[in-house]
Amino acid sequence: xxxxxxxxxxxxxxxxxxxxxxxxxxxxxxxxxxxxxxxxxxxxxxxxxxxxxxxxxxxxxxxxxxxxxxxxxxxxxxxxxxxxxxxxxxxxxxxxxxxxxxxxxxxxxxxxxxxxxxxxxxxxxxxxxxxxxxxxxxxxxxxxxxxxxxxxxxxxxxxxxxxxxxxxxxxxxxxxxxxxxxxxxxxxxxxxxxxxxxxxxxxxxxxxxxxxxxxxxxxxxxxxxxxxxxxxxxxxxxxxxxxxxxxxxxxxxxxxxxxxxxxxxxxxxxxxxxxxxxxxxxxxxxxxxxxxxxxxxxxxxxxxxxxxxxxxxxxxxxxxxxxxxxxxxxxxxxxxxxxxxxxxxxxxxxxxxxxxxxxxxxxxxxxxxxxxxxxxxxxxxxxxxxxxxxxxxxxxxxxxxxxxxxxxxxxxxxxxxxxxxxxxxxxxxxxxxxxxxxxxxxxxxxxxxxxxxxxxxxxxxxxxxxxxxxxxxxxxxxxxxxxxxxxxxxxxxxxxxxxxxxxxxxxxxxxxxxxxxxxxxxxxxxxx
Numbered sequence: 001x002x003x004x005x006x007x008x009x010x011x012x013x014x015x016x017x018x019x020x021x022x023x024x025x026x027x028x029x030x031x032x033x034x035x036x037x038x039x040x041x042x043x044x045x046x047x048x049x050x051x052x053x054x055x056x057x058x059x060x061x062x063x064x065x066x067x068x069x070x071x072x073x074x075x076x077x078x079x080x081x082x083x084x085x086x087x088x089x090x091x092x093x094x095x096x097x098x099x100x101x102x103x104x105x106x107x108x109x110x111x112x113x114x115x116x117x118x119x120x121x122x123x124x125x126x127x128x129x130x131x132x133x134x135x136x137x138x139x140x141x142x143x144x145x146x147x148x149x150x151x152x153x154x155x156x157x158x159x160x161x162x163x164x165x166x167x168x169x170x171x172x173x174x175x176x177x178x179x180x181x182x183x184x185x186x187x188x189x190x191x192x193x194x195x196x197x198x199x200x201x202x203x204x205x206x207x208x209x210x211x212x213x214x215x216x217x218x219x220x221x222x223x224x225x226x227x228x229x230x231x232x233x234x235x236x237x238x239x240x241x242x243x244x245x246x247x248x249x250x251x252x253x254x255x256x257x258x259x260x261x262x263x264x265x266x267x268x269x270x271x272x273x274x275x276x277x278x279x280x281x282x283x284x285x286x287x288x289x290x291x292x293x294x295x296x297x298x299x300x301x302x303x304x305x306x307x308x309x310x311x312x313x314x315x316x317x318x319x320x321x322x323x324x325x326x327x328x329x330x331x332x333x334x335x336x337x338x339x340x341x342x343x344x345x346x347x348x349x350x351x352x353x354x355x356x357x358x359x360x361x362x363x364x365x366x367x368x369x370x371x372x373x374x375x376x377x378x379x380x381x382x383x384x385x386x387x388x389x390x391x392x393x394x395x396x397x398x399x400x401x402x403x404x405x406x407x408x409x410x411x412x413x414x415x416x417x418x419x420x421x422x423x424x425x426x427x428x429x430x431x432x433x434x435x436x437x438x439x440x441x442x443x444x445x446x447x448x449x450x451x452x453x454x455x456x457x458x459x460x461x462x463x464x465x466x467x468x469x470x471x472x473x474x475x476x477x478x479x480x481x482x483x484x485x486x487x488x489x490x491x492x493x494x495x496x497x498x499x500x501x502x503x504x505x506x507x508x509x510x511x512x513x514x515x516x517x518x519x520x521x522x523x524x525x526x527x528x
Contacts, residue, residue: 026111027102034098034120041125041391042398045133046090050401052458053466058137059084059475065177069225071232072176076141084137092140093133096147097124100184103150104347107157107192108354114380115357119350121387127277127454128343130394134401134456135340145177146184146343153188156217164217171221176228182218182331183344186324189214191351194317195358197310198300204309211313250333258333262326265337266348275339276451279389285382292375293352296359299371322348338455349386353379397457400449405476407445407460412477418512419481419519430482430518432494435505437486439465440524486523494520 010018020028039046051059058064062082065073080089101123105111110119132139148170156167167185174181193211196202202210250258268274270286297318301311325344328337356379359372419431443461444450450459463472470483484490494500497515503522504511511522 024106024111026105026113026116029113030101030105030110030116030120031098033117034101034124035094037117037121037387038094038097038124041394042090042094042130042133044395044398044402045130045136046086048398048402048405049086050134050136050398050405050457051084051472052134052456052462053468054135054456055084055137056466056468056471056475059471062137064138066233069175069179069229069233070177071228072173073138073141073178076144076177077138080140086136089136089140090133093143094124096140096143097129100143100147100150103147103154104188104350107154107188108350108357109195109361110350110354110357111361112357115353118353118379118383118387122346122349122383122390125387125390125394126343126346127275127390127393127397128340128346130397131338131340131454131456132343134397134454134458142178142181142340145174146181148174148177149181149185150188152217152221153185153192156214157189157192161213164213164220167217168220168224171218172225172228175221175225176232179225179331180328180341181344182222183325183327184347185221186218186327187321187344187347189218190317190321190324191347191354194314194321195354197314197317198304198306198358200304200306200310204307204313207310207313211317250330254333255330258330259323262323262329265326265329265342265345266322269342269345270348276453277390277393279385282382282385282389285378285385288378289349289352289375289382292371292378293355296352296355296371296375299369300355300359321351340455349383353383393452393454396449397452397454400452400459401457403446403449404459404463408463408472409476411443411460411464412473412479414507415521416473416477416479418507419521422512422514422519424514425519428481429514430484430490431479432484432491432518432520433469433486433523434491434495434500434520435486435523436469436491437465437467438523442524481519490518494518 054064060083062074062077064077065071080092098120101120104123105116105119108119110116132142135142152167152170152174155163155170157163159166171182171185174185193207193214196210197207270278271283273280273283297314301314306314325347326342328341328344352375356372356375359369360376419425439461443459443464445460463469467485467487470485473479473483494515499513499515500520500522503513503520506512506521506523513520
């Protein structure tokens with residue numbers, strides 16, 4: 001065949017070297033920074049085994065997700081061995097987080113080494129990452145979903161209509177793993193278009209056309225995903241858990257309130273510090289960063305003179321950028337939004353950095369001015385300290401989880417010993433834990449750790465009071481007897497027996513007793 005004589009199959013090493021050379025240096029630097037900083041931040045979780053109720057329930061099989069519209073999640077989770085293994089899952093998760101950081105610096109044009117490090121630090125340390133690692137069994141799948149959302153934004157922004165088609169497909173796949181990362185794609189699209197508006201190279205008509213195309217990409221991805229939900233979920237619809245069933249069902253009368261809630265979250269998170277994730281004085285750094293960004297953006301618009309139409313579009317995009325990051329409040333109007341669902345909110349910290357890099361690079365006119373130089377120091381201190389405060393928050397949470405495992409193990413060992421020492425006990429007997437689903441003060445022996453309030457990071461009381469406590473007893477204490485927790489039907493039946501009602505509360509003598517062939521433990525709390 002003509003031309004075949006010139007064909008030479010390259011080795012795998014040559015091909016990898018060629019591809020690596022094509023990757024811009026800022027992207028490579030960001031990838032390495034994210035991996036290194038990610039390991040420094042989360043090694044506590046990767047080198048230990050922490051758990052919560054969902055992780056206990058899914059520790060040895062990946063069957064979770066279909067009823068929640070996450071039909072791709074089970075096969076994705078099987079790729080990491082179908083087991084909740086912290087080190088393997090942690091490595092995979094950091095890889096996807098690093099890839100997301102690479103796509104972020106590419107779309108937001110962050111190219112300086114310092115900017116790349118700050119971007120990587122914020123994206124890998126944001127407390128939503130730690131909250132997700134609380135659900136270790138699914139973390140790698142969720143961060144793969146995040147990467148797919150960022151890749152969808154990159155494809156749609158850089159590859160025209162073909163990229164939009166690919167982006168819509170990637171959004172379907174991302175949402176079929178975890179729906180909460182759709183705002184990550186949206187905020188990256190808005191940010192990239194905002195910078196293109198400042199360029200002044202595209203006409204207003206071209207910019208509006210691209211904005212419409214990006215909006216259609218998001219809409220097509222969501223609508224096609226909802227269609228797949230009807231085809232894949234057992235009931236043909238989403239579960240009511242956490243308001244998932246109401247996703248996309250927003251009335252016009254609800255919309256103003258939901259949009260206001262989405263914007264208001266920034267005030268509570270960054271100024272009021274409602275999750276306790278920031279050093280208190282950082283609020284002033286955030287305020288200075290916001291004011292400096294407004295001044296820098298105004299100066300760029302004045303110097304570059306993009307025209308009235310582009311100026312209006314730039315202002316609209318600047319207003320939409322924070323809304324895109326917390327759009328989850330609009331997506332799920334009746335659900336409770338946890339911090340791991342708010343991960344895209346971290347992108348609000350990157351817009352000032354992107355503006356500064358633009359002014360010092362492609363903006364040029366302002367590159368050596370006083371304002372960019374001042375902003376560089378403000379952002380270095382603010383974003384650097386924000387990443388450090390997240391690092392503290394993350395490791396405080398891991399310390400809490402570590403204490404919880406140790407305390408729950410010690411508490412449960414004493415309980416297991418009392419059960420086996422009970423008169424008339426025989427191995428294999430049913431163990432009925434009356435009141436195990438009730439929490440009392442005795443289950444909070446270390447109140448200082450309650451400062452760590454990340455969802456998914458549990459303490460002793462949480463581990464003991466959930467229905468999955470029976471799994472904790474089996475997996476971590478080798479209790480092989482069948483265990484029935486307080487909310488079970490078996491526990492309710494035993495609670496009605498007069499002999500059981502006369503028993504004192506644990507750990508008093510007589511609180512563990514064999515009744516009708518079962519070991520009944522009347523735990524602290526208001527047993528039924």
